[in-house]
Amino acid sequence: MLFDTHCHVHDEAYNEDRDDVIQRAFQSGVQYMMFPGTDIPTSAAAVELARRYEGVYAAVGIHPEEAAEITDEAFAQIRYWITHEPKVVALGEVGLDYHWPEPSREIQKKVFIEQVKMAVELDIPIDIHDREAHGDMMDILHTYGKGIRGVFHCYSGSLEMAQELMKMGFYFGFTGTTVFPNSKKVKRLAAELPLERILIETDSPYLTPPPYRGKRNEPRYVQYVAAEIARLRNMETSEVARITLENGKRIFQIN
Numbered sequence: 001m002l003f004d005t006h007c008h009v010h011d012e013a014y015n016e017d018r019d020d021v022i023q024r025a026f027q028s029g030v031q032y033m034m035f036p037g038t039d040i041p042t043s044a045a046a047v048e049l050a051r052r053y054e055g056v057y058a059a060v061g062i063h064p065e066e067a068a069e070i071t072d073e074a075f076a077q078i079r080y081w082i083t084h085e086p087k088v089v090a091l092g093e094v095g096l097d098y099h100w101p102e103p104s105r106e107i108q109k110k111v112f113i114e115q116v117k118m119a120v121e122l123d124i125p126i127d128i129h130d131r132e133a134h135g136d137m138m139d140i141l142h143t144y145g146k147g148i149r150g151v152f153h154c155y156s157g158s159l160e161m162a163q164e165l166m167k168m169g170f171y172f173g174f175t176g177t178t179v180f181p182n183s184k185k186v187k188r189l190a191a192e193l194p195l196e197r198i199l200i201e202t203d204s205p206y207l208t209p210p211p212y213r214g215k216r217n218e219p220r221y222v223q224y225v226a227a228e229i230a231r232l233r234n235m236e237t238s239e240v241a242r243i244t245l246e247n248g249k250r251i252f253q254i255n
């Protein structure tokens, strides 16, 4: 059985066939899925689906690309969900994305720091998006993240940064990019990090692995990520599936 620990099935890309996509995942051996919000409406949609489906869990938070128009009410709403919705298992997807010039780095940092502090205060794992921002990311976690734990979704840092993050209590998500033939760095990380700290995810509808690359992604394709990690580590896919599922249950405290 598999745990897709990061997929956006609440996204409008699934408006025509969302229930089918979820059922197909369950029928393909996916036992659990975690849907992270990226703003208030998508977090609300994720919470709603988690209420409706056993096996579906949600994270709530403000993604760096949505950070520009965030108000205090938004933070209050996130806090409310975390403290009142039993199937909200993480604060996310939050972080820093310096790939695009907007929103400014100052705005992104402000919104991220606010949510790091909240995760520490409410003692909930954080689901982190870190793109081309490793230096500021580590600075913020060191300054505001005392006692924090969580996941670096689609991890793209170095092995050295991973060592530091493991001491802090972080896990590392691997997506369909692990399966891309030219992803040398990601394959090396997937082969070398302790399996006890690895999670598998699709980031659906994005990052579709071969053999479906170029098409819309969906959670059942998480099996290709498991198979690639198994190949890289010379293990059985079923063993990678079993251990990563246990890892996901442990970090998100699912019983």
Ligand code: NI
Binding pocket: 006, 008, 036, 093, 153, 203
């Ligand atoms: Ni995502």
